[in-house]
Amino acid sequence: MKRRQFIESAIGASALIITGRASARFAAARQSRSADSRIEILLNEPVGRIAPEIYGHFAEHLGGVVYDGIWVGEDSKVPNVGGIRKALIDALQRIKPSVVRWPGGCFADSYNWHDGVGPRSQRPRRTNFWRDASEWPKGVADGPWNYDTNQFGTNEFMRFCRLIGAQPYVAANVRSLTARDFYEWAEYCNSPAGTTTLADLRAAGGDREPFKVRFWGVGNESWGCGGNFTPEEYAAEYRRFTEWVPKFGIEPAFIGAGPNSGDLDWTRRFFTKMNERRALGRMWGWALHHYSWNVSGGRTSDWRQGKGDALKYPEEEWYELLRESDRMESLITDHWSVMAENDRQHRVKLVVDEWGAWYRPGTEAHTTHLFGQQSTMRDAVLAALTLNTFNRHADKVAMANVAQLINCLQSLFLAYGDKFVATPTFHVFAMYAAHQGGQSVRTVCSAPRPSYSRNGQPASVRGLSESASLLDRRLVLTIANPDATQARMAEIAIRGAVAKSIKNIVLAARDIHAYNSFESPRSVEPVETQMATSRLGSLVLEFPPASVTRLELMLE
Numbered sequence: 397m398k399r400r401q402f403i404e405s406a407i408g409a410s411a412l413i414i415t416g417r418a419s420a421r422f423a424a425a426r427q428s429r430s431a432d433s434r435i436e437i438l439l440n441e442p443v444g445r446i447a448p449e450i451y452g453h454f455a456e457h458l459g460g461v462v463y464d465g466i467w468v469g470e471d472s473k474v475p476n477v478g479g480i481r482k483a484l485i486d487a488l489q490r491i492k493p494s495v496v497r498w499p500g501g502c503f504a505d506s507y508n509w510h511d512g513v514g515p516r517s518q519r520p521r522r523t524n525f526w527r528d529a530s531e532w533p534k535g536v537a538d539g540p541w542n543y544d545t546n547q548f549g550t551n552e553f554m555r556f557c558r559l560i561g562a563q564p565y566v567a568a569n570v571r572s573l574t575a576r577d578f579y580e581w582a583e584y585c586n587s588p589a590g591t592t593t594l595a596d597l598r599a600a601g602g603d604r605e606p607f608k609v610r611f612w613g614v615g616n617e618s619w620g621c622g623g624n625f626t627p628e629e630y631a632a633e634y635r636r637f638t639e640w641v642p643k644f645g646i647e648p649a650f651i652g653a654g655p656n657s658g659d660l661d662w663t664r665r666f667f668t669k670m671n672e673r674r675a676l677g678r679m680w681g682w683a684l685h686h687y688s689w690n691v692s693g694g695r696t697s698d699w700r701q702g703k704g705d706a707l708k709y710p711e712e713e714w715y716e717l718l719r720e721s722d723r724m725e726s727l728i729t730d731h732w733s734v735m736a737e738n739d740r741q742h743r744v745k746l747v748v749d750e751w752g753a754w755y756r757p758g759t760e761a762h763t764t765h766l767f768g769q770q771s772t773m774r775d776a777v778l779a780a781l782t783l784n785t786f787n788r789h790a791d792k793v794a795m796a797n798v799a800q801l802i803n804c805l806q807s808l809f810l811a812y813g814d815k816f817v818a819t820p821t822f823h824v825f826a827m828y829a830a831h832q833g834g835q836s837v838r839t840v841c842s843a844p845r846p847s848y849s850r851n852g853q854p855a856s857v858r859g860l861s862e863s864a865s866l867l868d869r870r871l872v873l874t875i876a877n878p879d880a881t882q883a884r885m886a887e888i889a890i891r892g893a894v895a896k897s898i899k900n901i902v903l904a905a906r907d908i909h910a911y912n913s914f915e916s917p918r919s920v921e922p923v924e925t926q927m928a929t930s931r932l933g934s935l936v937l938e939f940p941p942a943s944v945t946r947l948e949l950m951l952e
Protein backbone atom coordinates (compact mmCIF):
# COMPACT_ATOMS: atom_id res chain seq x y z
CA MET A 397 0.00 0.00 0.00
CA LYS A 398 1.28 3.47 -0.87
CA ARG A 399 1.16 6.37 1.64
CA ARG A 400 -0.96 8.22 -0.86
CA GLN A 401 -3.47 5.41 -0.92
CA PHE A 402 -3.44 5.32 2.85
CA ILE A 403 -4.15 9.03 3.05
CA GLU A 404 -6.78 8.83 0.48
CA SER A 405 -8.39 6.64 2.86
CA ALA A 406 39.61 30.72 9.77
CA ILE A 407 42.66 29.06 11.19
CA GLY A 408 43.79 31.85 13.58
CA ALA A 409 46.18 32.28 16.44
CA SER A 410 45.56 29.05 18.32
CA ALA A 411 43.95 25.66 18.13
CA LEU A 412 42.35 23.68 20.89
CA ILE A 413 41.34 20.06 21.34
CA ILE A 414 38.20 19.61 23.34
CA THR A 415 36.78 16.44 24.70
CA GLY A 416 33.92 17.91 26.68
CA ARG A 417 32.32 16.42 29.78
CA ALA A 418 29.65 14.69 27.75
CA SER A 419 31.94 13.13 25.21
CA ALA A 420 34.31 12.05 27.98
CA ARG A 421 31.62 9.55 28.95
CA PHE A 422 32.53 7.53 25.91
CA ALA A 423 35.56 5.52 26.80
CA ALA A 424 36.04 4.29 23.22
CA ALA A 425 36.11 7.83 21.92
CA ARG A 426 38.35 9.41 24.52
CA GLN A 427 41.78 8.89 22.98
CA SER A 428 43.21 12.13 21.64
CA ARG A 429 43.78 11.58 17.95
CA SER A 430 44.16 13.68 14.86
CA ALA A 431 41.14 15.07 13.06
CA ASP A 432 39.42 12.85 10.52
CA SER A 433 36.88 15.52 9.50
CA ARG A 434 36.76 19.22 8.74
CA ILE A 435 34.09 21.91 8.97
CA GLU A 436 34.73 25.36 7.53
CA ILE A 437 32.47 28.26 8.46
CA LEU A 438 32.47 30.97 5.83
CA LEU A 439 31.28 34.03 7.73
CA ASN A 440 31.42 36.23 4.65
CA GLU A 441 29.04 34.03 2.69
CA PRO A 442 25.52 34.65 4.06
CA VAL A 443 22.72 32.35 2.89
CA GLY A 444 19.68 34.06 4.40
CA ARG A 445 17.98 34.79 7.70
CA ILE A 446 16.84 31.67 9.54
CA ALA A 447 13.11 32.29 9.92
CA PRO A 448 12.08 31.49 13.50
CA GLU A 449 9.09 29.78 11.87
CA ILE A 450 11.43 26.95 10.76
CA TYR A 451 11.19 25.86 14.41
CA GLY A 452 7.43 25.38 14.21
CA HIS A 453 5.04 22.73 15.46
CA PHE A 454 1.92 20.92 14.38
CA ALA A 455 -1.09 19.85 16.48
CA GLU A 456 -3.94 17.90 14.93
CA HIS A 457 -7.14 16.53 16.39
CA LEU A 458 -5.72 13.02 16.12
CA GLY A 459 -5.46 10.39 18.85
CA GLY A 460 -3.94 11.91 21.99
CA VAL A 461 -2.56 15.15 20.52
CA VAL A 462 -5.29 17.60 21.51
CA TYR A 463 -7.42 15.68 24.00
CA ASP A 464 -5.09 14.43 26.72
CA GLY A 465 -1.98 16.01 25.21
CA ILE A 466 -2.82 19.72 25.06
CA TRP A 467 -6.33 19.99 26.44
CA VAL A 468 -7.12 18.40 29.82
CA GLY A 469 -10.05 20.70 30.70
CA GLU A 470 -10.44 23.31 33.41
CA ASP A 471 -11.87 20.80 35.92
CA SER A 472 -9.01 18.31 35.50
CA LYS A 473 -6.76 17.24 38.37
CA VAL A 474 -3.91 17.63 35.91
CA PRO A 475 -2.40 21.09 36.53
CA ASN A 476 -3.70 23.35 33.77
CA VAL A 477 -4.09 26.96 32.66
CA GLY A 478 -7.65 27.44 31.52
CA GLY A 479 -7.85 23.76 30.54
CA ILE A 480 -4.44 23.60 28.82
CA ARG A 481 -1.82 21.25 30.31
CA LYS A 482 0.54 23.42 32.39
CA ALA A 483 3.60 21.16 32.05
CA LEU A 484 3.32 21.52 28.28
CA ILE A 485 3.12 25.31 28.46
CA ASP A 486 6.13 25.45 30.80
CA ALA A 487 8.25 23.21 28.59
CA LEU A 488 7.30 24.97 25.36
CA GLN A 489 8.15 28.38 26.80
CA ARG A 490 11.77 27.15 27.05
CA ILE A 491 12.19 26.47 23.31
CA LYS A 492 10.66 29.53 21.57
CA PRO A 493 7.95 27.66 19.63
CA SER A 494 7.54 30.20 16.83
CA VAL A 495 4.35 28.88 15.24
CA VAL A 496 1.79 26.09 15.69
CA ARG A 497 -0.22 24.63 12.81
CA TRP A 498 -3.75 23.49 13.68
CA PRO A 499 -6.27 21.73 13.44
CA GLY A 500 -4.79 19.26 10.91
CA GLY A 501 -3.58 17.43 8.83
CA CYS A 502 -6.30 15.35 7.25
CA PHE A 503 -8.62 16.36 10.09
CA ALA A 504 -8.60 19.96 8.80
CA ASP A 505 -10.58 19.07 5.69
CA SER A 506 -13.36 17.55 7.81
CA TYR A 507 -13.41 20.29 10.47
CA ASN A 508 -16.20 22.81 10.71
CA TRP A 509 -14.78 25.74 12.67
CA HIS A 510 -18.31 26.83 13.62
CA ASP A 511 -18.50 23.71 15.86
CA GLY A 512 -15.60 24.93 18.00
CA VAL A 513 -16.83 28.42 18.91
CA GLY A 514 -19.48 29.69 21.34
CA PRO A 515 -20.20 28.33 24.82
CA ARG A 516 -18.31 25.06 25.37
CA SER A 517 -21.29 23.36 26.97
CA GLN A 518 -23.32 23.85 23.79
CA ARG A 519 -20.75 22.67 21.28
CA PRO A 520 -21.67 19.62 19.19
CA ARG A 521 -19.93 16.25 19.21
CA ARG A 522 -18.74 15.14 15.77
CA THR A 523 -17.16 12.07 14.27
CA ASN A 524 -13.41 12.56 14.05
CA PHE A 525 -11.74 12.05 10.66
CA TRP A 526 -9.46 9.40 12.18
CA ARG A 527 -12.25 7.32 13.79
CA ASP A 528 -12.06 4.55 11.22
CA ALA A 529 -8.27 4.36 10.88
CA SER A 530 -7.20 0.75 10.66
CA GLU A 531 -4.22 1.38 13.01
CA TRP A 532 -6.43 1.66 16.10
CA PRO A 533 -5.70 -1.19 18.51
CA LYS A 534 -8.67 -3.50 19.13
CA GLY A 535 -11.14 -2.50 21.84
CA VAL A 536 -10.22 1.17 22.16
CA ALA A 537 -12.76 3.06 24.27
CA ASP A 538 -14.87 5.83 22.80
CA GLY A 539 -13.78 9.37 23.64
CA PRO A 540 -12.98 12.73 22.08
CA TRP A 541 -10.31 11.03 19.93
CA ASN A 542 -13.06 9.43 17.84
CA TYR A 543 -16.05 11.66 18.72
CA ASP A 544 -14.68 15.19 18.96
CA THR A 545 -16.33 17.20 21.74
CA ASN A 546 -15.10 20.48 20.26
CA GLN A 547 -13.98 21.66 23.70
CA PHE A 548 -10.75 22.79 22.08
CA GLY A 549 -11.78 25.24 19.36
CA THR A 550 -10.51 28.48 17.87
CA ASN A 551 -10.42 30.58 21.09
CA GLU A 552 -8.74 27.76 23.03
CA PHE A 553 -6.12 27.29 20.30
CA MET A 554 -5.38 31.02 20.20
CA ARG A 555 -4.99 31.08 24.01
CA PHE A 556 -2.59 28.14 23.78
CA CYS A 557 -0.54 30.07 21.20
CA ARG A 558 -0.51 33.19 23.38
CA LEU A 559 0.56 31.21 26.46
CA ILE A 560 3.56 29.68 24.67
CA GLY A 561 4.43 32.77 22.61
CA ALA A 562 3.72 31.18 19.22
CA GLN A 563 1.96 32.48 16.13
CA PRO A 564 -1.12 30.58 14.97
CA TYR A 565 -1.15 28.85 11.58
CA VAL A 566 -4.70 27.81 10.75
CA ALA A 567 -5.35 25.12 8.16
CA ALA A 568 -8.70 25.66 6.45
CA ASN A 569 -11.14 23.10 5.12
CA VAL A 570 -11.20 23.03 1.31
CA ARG A 571 -12.65 19.55 0.78
CA SER A 572 -15.91 19.89 2.71
CA LEU A 573 -16.55 23.59 3.45
CA THR A 574 -16.97 26.58 1.16
CA ALA A 575 -14.85 29.61 0.33
CA ARG A 576 -17.38 31.60 2.33
CA ASP A 577 -16.70 29.52 5.45
CA PHE A 578 -13.02 30.24 4.91
CA TYR A 579 -13.36 34.02 4.77
CA GLU A 580 -15.83 33.99 7.65
CA TRP A 581 -13.25 32.12 9.78
CA ALA A 582 -10.81 34.94 8.89
CA GLU A 583 -13.52 37.43 9.91
CA TYR A 584 -14.11 35.59 13.21
CA CYS A 585 -10.38 35.64 13.97
CA ASN A 586 -9.32 39.04 12.70
CA SER A 587 -12.19 41.55 12.47
CA PRO A 588 -11.75 44.42 14.97
CA ALA A 589 -13.70 44.29 18.25
CA GLY A 590 -17.31 45.38 17.87
CA THR A 591 -17.29 45.58 14.07
CA THR A 592 -18.94 42.32 13.01
CA THR A 593 -21.33 39.76 14.43
CA LEU A 594 -18.49 37.23 14.33
CA ALA A 595 -16.21 39.61 16.29
CA ASP A 596 -19.00 39.77 18.91
CA LEU A 597 -19.15 35.95 19.00
CA ARG A 598 -15.38 35.86 19.48
CA ALA A 599 -15.69 38.40 22.32
CA ALA A 600 -18.45 36.32 23.94
CA GLY A 601 -15.93 33.44 23.94
CA GLY A 602 -13.58 35.59 26.00
CA ASP A 603 -11.45 37.25 23.33
CA ARG A 604 -12.52 40.81 22.52
CA GLU A 605 -9.35 41.69 20.62
CA PRO A 606 -8.64 40.11 17.22
CA PHE A 607 -6.29 37.16 17.02
CA LYS A 608 -4.37 38.69 14.08
CA VAL A 609 -3.90 35.36 12.33
CA ARG A 610 -1.49 35.74 9.43
CA PHE A 611 -0.77 32.16 8.30
CA TRP A 612 -3.63 30.38 6.51
CA GLY A 613 -3.30 26.93 5.00
CA VAL A 614 -5.57 26.44 2.01
CA GLY A 615 -6.42 22.79 2.59
CA ASN A 616 -4.07 19.92 3.39
CA GLU A 617 -2.69 17.15 1.18
CA SER A 618 -5.22 18.06 -1.50
CA TRP A 619 -3.78 15.22 -3.63
CA GLY A 620 -5.13 12.78 -1.01
CA CYS A 621 -7.31 13.16 2.08
CA GLY A 622 -7.84 16.84 1.26
CA GLY A 623 -10.05 16.10 -1.74
CA ASN A 624 -8.17 13.76 -4.09
CA PHE A 625 -7.84 16.65 -6.56
CA THR A 626 -5.64 16.81 -9.62
CA PRO A 627 -3.14 19.70 -9.45
CA GLU A 628 -5.27 21.60 -11.97
CA GLU A 629 -8.46 21.08 -9.95
CA TYR A 630 -6.72 22.13 -6.75
CA ALA A 631 -5.33 25.26 -8.45
CA ALA A 632 -8.91 26.24 -9.32
CA GLU A 633 -10.04 25.66 -5.71
CA TYR A 634 -7.04 27.57 -4.37
CA ARG A 635 -7.85 30.58 -6.53
CA ARG A 636 -11.50 30.52 -5.54
CA PHE A 637 -10.71 30.30 -1.82
CA THR A 638 -8.15 33.10 -1.91
CA GLU A 639 -9.83 35.43 -4.43
CA TRP A 640 -11.37 37.53 -1.64
CA VAL A 641 -10.57 37.20 2.05
CA PRO A 642 -10.96 40.29 4.26
CA LYS A 643 -7.59 41.53 5.52
CA PHE A 644 -8.31 43.79 8.49
CA GLY A 645 -4.84 45.33 8.12
CA ILE A 646 -3.03 41.99 8.10
CA GLU A 647 -1.65 40.74 4.81
CA PRO A 648 -2.60 37.04 4.79
CA ALA A 649 0.20 34.55 4.16
CA PHE A 650 -1.64 31.85 2.20
CA ILE A 651 0.00 28.44 2.09
CA GLY A 652 -0.84 26.00 -0.70
CA ALA A 653 -1.15 22.27 -0.12
CA GLY A 654 2.04 21.08 -1.78
CA PRO A 655 3.55 17.73 -2.66
CA ASN A 656 4.04 14.43 -0.96
CA SER A 657 7.86 14.04 -0.76
CA GLY A 658 9.30 13.78 -4.29
CA ASP A 659 6.10 14.38 -6.28
CA LEU A 660 7.53 17.03 -8.64
CA ASP A 661 4.59 16.59 -10.99
CA TRP A 662 2.19 18.01 -8.35
CA THR A 663 4.42 21.08 -7.94
CA ARG A 664 5.00 21.64 -11.64
CA ARG A 665 1.38 21.27 -12.76
CA PHE A 666 -0.02 23.40 -9.90
CA PHE A 667 2.48 26.22 -10.47
CA THR A 668 1.89 26.11 -14.23
CA LYS A 669 -1.87 26.39 -13.80
CA MET A 670 -1.56 29.19 -11.25
CA ASN A 671 0.83 31.10 -13.50
CA GLU A 672 -1.53 30.84 -16.45
CA ARG A 673 -4.05 32.80 -14.36
CA ARG A 674 -1.33 35.14 -12.98
CA ALA A 675 -2.30 33.97 -9.48
CA LEU A 676 1.05 33.00 -7.96
CA GLY A 677 1.22 36.37 -6.23
CA ARG A 678 -1.56 35.10 -4.00
CA MET A 679 0.60 32.43 -2.47
CA TRP A 680 3.18 32.97 0.31
CA GLY A 681 4.21 29.39 0.90
CA TRP A 682 4.11 25.97 -0.76
CA ALA A 683 3.76 23.13 1.73
CA LEU A 684 5.95 20.05 1.31
CA HIS A 685 5.30 16.95 3.43
CA HIS A 686 8.02 14.37 4.01
CA TYR A 687 7.91 11.53 6.51
CA SER A 688 10.79 9.09 7.13
CA TRP A 689 9.21 5.68 7.45
CA ASN A 690 10.64 3.08 5.09
CA VAL A 691 13.44 1.22 6.87
CA SER A 692 13.15 -1.91 4.73
CA GLY A 693 16.37 -1.23 2.82
CA GLY A 694 14.56 -1.37 -0.51
CA ARG A 695 12.84 -4.70 0.21
CA THR A 696 9.40 -3.07 -0.06
CA SER A 697 7.71 0.25 -0.67
CA ASP A 698 4.53 -0.85 1.10
CA TRP A 699 3.32 1.86 3.53
CA ARG A 700 2.72 -0.67 6.31
CA GLN A 701 5.33 -3.34 5.60
CA GLY A 702 8.13 -0.83 5.18
CA LYS A 703 7.83 0.64 8.67
CA GLY A 704 9.96 -0.40 11.64
CA ASP A 705 9.67 -0.28 15.39
CA ALA A 706 10.31 2.97 17.29
CA LEU A 707 12.39 1.29 19.99
CA LYS A 708 13.73 -2.00 18.68
CA TYR A 709 15.85 -1.54 15.60
CA PRO A 710 18.98 -3.11 14.20
CA GLU A 711 21.82 -0.85 13.05
CA GLU A 712 20.61 -1.16 9.45
CA GLU A 713 17.29 0.45 10.41
CA TRP A 714 19.09 3.23 12.29
CA TYR A 715 20.89 4.14 9.05
CA GLU A 716 17.92 3.54 6.77
CA LEU A 717 15.74 5.98 8.70
CA LEU A 718 18.45 8.65 8.69
CA ARG A 719 18.98 8.09 4.99
CA GLU A 720 15.24 8.63 4.40
CA SER A 721 15.27 11.84 6.43
CA ASP A 722 18.37 13.12 4.64
CA ARG A 723 16.39 13.13 1.41
CA MET A 724 15.09 16.46 2.69
CA GLU A 725 18.02 18.29 1.07
CA SER A 726 17.27 17.07 -2.46
CA LEU A 727 13.51 17.46 -1.93
CA ILE A 728 14.05 21.14 -1.13
CA THR A 729 16.39 21.81 -4.05
CA ASP A 730 14.34 19.77 -6.55
CA HIS A 731 10.99 21.39 -5.74
CA TRP A 732 12.70 24.80 -5.60
CA SER A 733 14.00 24.32 -9.17
CA VAL A 734 10.59 23.25 -10.43
CA MET A 735 8.92 26.22 -8.70
CA ALA A 736 11.35 28.52 -10.55
CA GLU A 737 10.00 27.38 -13.92
CA ASN A 738 6.92 29.51 -13.22
CA ASP A 739 8.11 31.72 -10.35
CA ARG A 740 11.49 33.02 -11.50
CA GLN A 741 11.78 35.56 -8.70
CA HIS A 742 11.02 32.90 -6.08
CA ARG A 743 8.29 34.94 -4.44
CA VAL A 744 6.79 31.71 -3.11
CA LYS A 745 8.86 30.01 -0.40
CA LEU A 746 8.82 26.43 0.83
CA VAL A 747 6.89 25.50 3.96
CA VAL A 748 7.70 21.98 5.19
CA ASP A 749 4.65 21.79 7.40
CA GLU A 750 4.81 18.06 8.13
CA TRP A 751 8.09 16.21 8.71
CA GLY A 752 9.34 13.52 11.05
CA ALA A 753 9.69 9.80 11.68
CA TRP A 754 6.72 7.44 11.35
CA TYR A 755 6.93 3.95 12.88
CA ARG A 756 4.50 1.07 13.10
CA PRO A 757 2.10 1.06 16.07
CA GLY A 758 3.06 -0.48 19.41
CA THR A 759 5.02 2.07 21.46
CA GLU A 760 2.26 4.62 22.08
CA ALA A 761 1.91 5.89 25.68
CA HIS A 762 -1.75 4.85 25.67
CA THR A 763 -4.05 2.92 23.33
CA THR A 764 -6.08 6.08 22.62
CA HIS A 765 -2.98 7.79 21.17
CA LEU A 766 -3.35 6.89 17.50
CA PHE A 767 0.06 7.09 15.76
CA GLY A 768 1.62 7.66 19.18
CA GLN A 769 5.20 6.46 19.28
CA GLN A 770 8.30 6.61 21.44
CA SER A 771 11.20 8.81 20.43
CA THR A 772 14.86 7.77 20.87
CA MET A 773 18.35 9.09 20.12
CA ARG A 774 17.64 8.08 16.51
CA ASP A 775 14.82 10.63 16.39
CA ALA A 776 17.08 13.25 17.96
CA VAL A 777 19.70 12.74 15.24
CA LEU A 778 16.96 12.76 12.58
CA ALA A 779 15.66 16.09 13.94
CA ALA A 780 19.17 17.56 14.00
CA LEU A 781 19.90 16.43 10.42
CA THR A 782 16.62 17.93 9.22
CA LEU A 783 16.94 21.23 11.09
CA ASN A 784 20.53 21.60 9.82
CA THR A 785 19.19 21.16 6.29
CA PHE A 786 16.53 23.83 6.82
CA ASN A 787 19.15 26.22 8.22
CA ARG A 788 21.47 25.63 5.26
CA HIS A 789 18.53 26.43 2.95
CA ALA A 790 17.27 29.44 4.90
CA ASP A 791 16.85 31.32 1.61
CA LYS A 792 14.24 28.78 0.48
CA VAL A 793 12.49 27.42 3.59
CA ALA A 794 10.26 29.98 5.29
CA MET A 795 8.55 27.67 7.77
CA ALA A 796 8.60 24.06 8.96
CA ASN A 797 6.42 22.15 11.41
CA VAL A 798 7.51 18.90 12.98
CA ALA A 799 4.74 16.29 13.09
CA GLN A 800 3.42 16.25 15.73
CA LEU A 801 3.76 18.13 19.02
CA ILE A 802 2.67 15.58 21.59
CA ASN A 803 1.54 11.93 21.79
CA CYS A 804 1.91 11.30 18.07
CA LEU A 805 4.55 10.89 15.37
CA GLN A 806 7.95 12.40 16.11
CA SER A 807 6.73 14.17 19.25
CA LEU A 808 8.55 16.49 21.62
CA PHE A 809 6.40 15.28 24.49
CA LEU A 810 4.44 12.27 25.69
CA ALA A 811 1.68 12.64 28.25
CA TYR A 812 -1.04 10.57 29.77
CA GLY A 813 -3.14 11.84 32.68
CA ASP A 814 -0.72 13.61 35.00
CA LYS A 815 2.32 11.88 33.49
CA PHE A 816 4.47 14.00 31.21
CA VAL A 817 7.90 13.53 29.67
CA ALA A 818 10.08 15.40 27.18
CA THR A 819 11.65 13.29 24.42
CA PRO A 820 15.17 13.60 22.93
CA THR A 821 13.57 15.51 20.02
CA PHE A 822 12.53 18.21 22.53
CA HIS A 823 16.16 18.59 23.59
CA VAL A 824 17.23 19.11 19.98
CA PHE A 825 14.63 21.86 19.58
CA ALA A 826 15.86 23.44 22.83
CA MET A 827 19.48 23.35 21.58
CA TYR A 828 18.65 24.62 18.09
CA ALA A 829 16.43 27.51 19.29
CA ALA A 830 19.63 29.61 19.34
CA HIS A 831 19.58 29.64 15.50
CA GLN A 832 16.23 31.46 15.32
CA GLY A 833 16.55 34.81 13.57
CA GLY A 834 20.28 34.32 12.91
CA GLN A 835 21.99 34.76 9.54
CA SER A 836 22.70 31.38 8.06
CA VAL A 837 26.28 31.30 6.70
CA ARG A 838 27.73 28.82 4.27
CA THR A 839 29.59 25.86 5.67
CA VAL A 840 31.77 23.26 3.98
CA CYS A 841 32.01 19.89 5.65
CA SER A 842 34.04 16.81 4.82
CA ALA A 843 33.74 13.72 6.98
CA PRO A 844 34.01 9.97 6.40
CA ARG A 845 30.63 8.41 5.56
CA PRO A 846 29.49 5.69 7.98
CA SER A 847 29.00 2.49 6.03
CA TYR A 848 26.56 -0.32 6.71
CA SER A 849 25.02 -3.32 5.08
CA ARG A 850 21.76 -2.47 3.25
CA ASN A 851 19.87 -5.59 2.43
CA GLY A 852 23.22 -7.34 2.03
CA GLN A 853 24.75 -4.62 -0.14
CA PRO A 854 27.31 -2.02 1.03
CA ALA A 855 25.73 1.39 1.69
CA SER A 856 26.63 4.61 3.47
CA VAL A 857 25.04 7.79 4.82
CA ARG A 858 26.21 11.39 5.26
CA GLY A 859 29.16 11.81 7.61
CA LEU A 860 28.71 14.83 9.83
CA SER A 861 25.72 17.15 9.30
CA GLU A 862 26.21 20.81 10.14
CA SER A 863 24.74 24.32 10.00
CA ALA A 864 25.94 27.70 11.27
CA SER A 865 24.31 31.04 11.99
CA LEU A 866 25.48 34.45 13.13
CA LEU A 867 23.54 36.90 15.27
CA ASP A 868 25.49 40.01 16.24
CA ARG A 869 28.86 38.51 17.34
CA ARG A 870 27.47 35.16 18.42
CA LEU A 871 28.14 32.22 16.12
CA VAL A 872 26.00 29.12 16.59
CA LEU A 873 27.19 25.86 15.06
CA THR A 874 25.15 22.67 15.29
CA ILE A 875 26.52 19.27 14.32
CA ALA A 876 25.00 15.81 14.21
CA ASN A 877 27.10 12.66 14.03
CA PRO A 878 24.91 9.94 12.46
CA ASP A 879 27.58 7.25 12.93
CA ALA A 880 26.08 4.66 15.27
CA THR A 881 29.45 3.47 16.63
CA GLN A 882 32.31 5.85 15.71
CA ALA A 883 33.19 9.21 17.21
CA ARG A 884 34.43 11.85 14.79
CA MET A 885 37.31 14.21 15.46
CA ALA A 886 36.70 17.38 13.43
CA GLU A 887 38.77 20.46 12.85
CA ILE A 888 36.50 23.48 12.85
CA ALA A 889 37.83 26.50 10.99
CA ILE A 890 36.15 29.90 11.24
CA ARG A 891 36.91 31.96 8.15
CA GLY A 892 36.65 35.72 8.73
CA ALA A 893 36.87 36.07 12.52
CA VAL A 894 38.36 34.64 15.69
CA ALA A 895 36.41 33.49 18.75
CA LYS A 896 37.06 34.51 22.32
CA SER A 897 34.84 32.03 24.14
CA ILE A 898 33.02 28.80 23.44
CA LYS A 899 30.12 26.98 25.03
CA ASN A 900 29.54 23.36 24.13
CA ILE A 901 26.36 21.39 24.68
CA VAL A 902 26.08 17.73 23.71
CA LEU A 903 23.14 15.34 23.49
CA ALA A 904 24.39 11.75 23.42
CA ALA A 905 23.81 8.38 25.03
CA ARG A 906 25.67 5.12 25.47
CA ASP A 907 22.98 3.23 23.59
CA ILE A 908 21.56 4.32 20.22
CA HIS A 909 18.15 3.09 21.46
CA ALA A 910 18.12 5.35 24.53
CA TYR A 911 14.88 7.23 25.23
CA ASN A 912 13.00 8.99 28.01
CA SER A 913 9.95 7.43 29.63
CA PHE A 914 7.50 8.36 32.38
CA GLU A 915 9.52 6.10 34.70
CA SER A 916 12.92 7.38 33.58
CA PRO A 917 12.38 10.90 32.23
CA ARG A 918 16.05 11.99 32.26
CA SER A 919 17.76 9.06 30.54
CA VAL A 920 18.65 11.30 27.62
CA GLU A 921 19.45 14.94 28.24
CA PRO A 922 22.08 17.39 27.08
CA VAL A 923 25.28 18.14 28.99
CA GLU A 924 26.90 21.58 28.84
CA THR A 925 30.55 22.68 29.08
CA GLN A 926 31.78 26.28 29.17
CA MET A 927 35.30 27.03 27.85
CA ALA A 928 37.13 30.34 27.89
CA THR A 929 40.03 30.94 25.56
CA SER A 930 41.74 33.77 23.74
CA ARG A 931 41.81 34.34 20.00
CA LEU A 932 40.46 30.99 18.96
CA GLY A 933 40.45 30.68 15.17
CA SER A 934 40.17 26.94 14.87
CA LEU A 935 39.50 24.06 17.16
CA VAL A 936 39.46 20.31 17.05
CA LEU A 937 36.44 18.81 18.66
CA GLU A 938 35.32 15.27 19.24
CA PHE A 939 31.75 14.32 18.34
CA PRO A 940 30.52 11.17 20.08
CA PRO A 941 28.75 8.50 18.02
CA ALA A 942 25.03 9.07 17.49
CA SER A 943 25.13 12.57 18.96
CA VAL A 944 23.95 16.14 18.50
CA THR A 945 26.19 19.07 19.49
CA ARG A 946 25.68 22.82 19.67
CA LEU A 947 28.62 25.20 19.89
CA GLU A 948 28.11 28.85 20.79
CA LEU A 949 31.14 30.97 20.00
CA MET A 950 31.49 34.64 20.88
CA LEU A 951 33.50 36.33 18.15
CA GLU A 952 35.96 39.19 18.72
Ligand code: AHR
Pocket residue numbers: 403456500501502503616617750799800805
Ligand atom coordinates in the same frame (compact mmCIF):
# COMPACT_ATOMS: atom_id res chain seq x y z
O1 AHR B 1 0.47 13.68 10.65
C1 AHR B 1 -0.47 12.65 10.38
C2 AHR B 1 -1.09 12.78 9.00
O2 AHR B 1 -0.08 12.60 8.03
C3 AHR B 1 -1.69 14.14 8.67
O3 AHR B 1 -2.99 14.25 9.11
C4 AHR B 1 -1.66 14.13 7.17
O4 AHR B 1 -1.62 15.44 6.63
C5 AHR B 1 -0.44 13.31 6.84
O5 AHR B 1 -0.68 12.40 5.85
